[in-house]
Amino acid sequence: MSRASRPAEDPIWLRAGVLIAVALFMGVMIALPLATVFLTALAKGLEPVIAAIAAPDALAAVRLTLLTAAIAVPVNLVFGVCASWAVAKHDFAGKSLLVSLIDLPFSVSPVVAGLIYVLVFGLQGWLGPSLEAHDIHIIFAAPGIVLATIFVTFPFVARELIPLMEAQGTDAEEAAVSLGASGLATFFRVTAPNVRWGLVYGVLLCNARAMGEFGAVSVVSGRIRGVTTTLPLHVEILYNEYNFVGAFAVAGLLCLLALATLAAKAVLDLAWPEGRAHVG
């Protein structure tokens, strides 16, 4: 049999059909929405775009978004490393339950994620009255936004690290410990170098979600302009005021963040092809 047409190779019509369907689907679902953002933003030239991004409310939103990510990402990094060390390097009863619970925030609606913090810290909530008595504000303030963001990004780092660490086993760690290395030294010198790209990966996705979260944050924010509005909430406010150029200018900024994340991910994939374990 000639090797030119291997029996497992698809006929040309199937090949063409699949590629055309994929191209149409991706064009409609990905390329056109992306083009819409930038073209709507630039509809009246570059000046109104710069004005919208440099507006005091927008800059305040940038600051709050950066602050939120600066707290939520490290918290999830520490959690993810601890969780994956406990789960992947040890055997204990109830392990699969723990893993399911770590994944739980992925199956909870972002709106419910916001709701639960309102129920705990809101004025009618469990702790609301006593917090109010001490003049501590969590809901309709930055701490609530940070908490809601930590909730929705909770599984990101752990999910990347657990399968990687499990695949690498415990032989290297056991050898390091028997040679006298401390627990921390074992992690930083032996384990971390093996999982560093997975770590970068998880942090990258966690950061994108932290900066872009909308549903959970919108429930706890109260939308006090320039005070409790993150960038995605600022986009919503501008859009609802029919300030389309402004809304899409700020949206364009968030789009660039997303594209930078994808670019970094593509570079990681090239540098480390066998890398990713599974879907975020």
Added chain:
Amino acid sequence: MGQATTGRVWIWRRRTAVPGFGATFGVTVSLLSLVVLIPLAAVALRGAALSPDAFVRAAFSARALASYRLSVGAAAFAALINGVFGLATAWALVRYTFPGRALLNAFVDLPFALPTAVAGISLAVLYGPQGWLGAPLERLGLPVANTPAGVTVALTFIGLPFVVRTVEPVLRDLALELEEAAATLGASRLQTLLRVIAPALAPAWLTGFALAFARGLGEYGSVIFIAGNMPYRSEIAPLLITIELEQFDYASASAIALVMLAISFVMLAVINTGQSWMRRSAQG
């Protein structure tokens, strides 16, 4: 092996020489409880505090029922669309070489990286009455914005990466030799597809479908701009929760949230059962 002899005895843990279990397990469980489990318990308690009558009135009002139907229906339909096109995309990425393959691979993940509000306003304009796609579709008598179709479009965008990224690795590991063997034994291409490839891909496909469905069920940001949010028609369940919250009706909001949590847990349980059944029948 010092750890094994001097370390504390955990009856429920198999001892290893790897240290740090107590500390990392402690941090994990504490953070998980503080951030996830205790606040989630608040919803259950708040919903349970309602009398059965009041719970039914809040959670199963005609308006709430319409919103569950829309959320479940649109999420399932969107996951199905992604099931078809996601499979085709994974197939193209693994089996074919073509110009733009790396670009396609990168852009599959855009819905993970793009903030949902940005996707929401962009889809609302694109499919709106003056949009590039909305205007021609409306002339054809197929309005998308402010209809359940708009909700489905937004949920299709949000769920796009799931099926691709779950099917892709399985397809990559599937040995081409297996298909060639089937062909040399006289199987037609269609038989090979149905009897060799499909059973191998089914569990991963189902996982992707379930993840896309679960994500769509709770999705909020990308939907509310394109949906028009008309009660009984294009109002999704998560939006109803925010409406109750704005009226400070925490109990009703909790009741609706509990129904939504129940739907996603039942769905995940069904999918898990389906997967283990498929694995067993694939092996047997």
